[in-house]
Amino acid sequence: MNLDWLPASAVAATIVIIGWQVVYNNGKKLASRNETYSIANQISTLIADIQKISESFWLKGEFNDNPQFYELLVLSKIKLIHSKVKLLEKRSVEVYKVSRLIYPIRRSCTFDIHNIESQxxxxxxxxxxxxxxxxxxxAQSLDEQMQNAFPFNN
Known part of the structure; x- marks a missing residue:
């Protein structure tokens, strides 16, 4: 029995298996990247919500009769941001600079809110x-860290 075809078939099968492994690994990395960007987009949405709520409170006079309601809304959004930043950290995104910028948001939003009527x-x-x-x-720091974690390839 002639087995000359066996080495060629083994090489072809090996190439196909290696090719599928490469495609699988690339797909896995792409899915992980998309999930990470989705978390970053959720954080950006929460930041935009804080901006809108703050503008409503400070400039339009909404919630001025009950500043605690505004404070509760802002703090709940900040808590969500903090938990999402921790998720990014678990996904190997460097978040030290980003997490240090959460407190200034909280401080700027809630500082002197109880004296709103006299301001x-x-x-x-x-x-x-x-x-x-x-x-x-x-937001700029978050974008920078996402670009560092997932650099743009030409």
């Missing part, structure tokens, strides 16, 4: 500017 419009505008700056710093 001038200029003070309120300055306050909302501080909130927007702290949220922008956070």
């Amino acid at each position: 001038t419009l200029d003070f309120k505008r300055e306050h909302i500017e501080n909130i927007l700056n702290s949220t922008l710093d956070f």
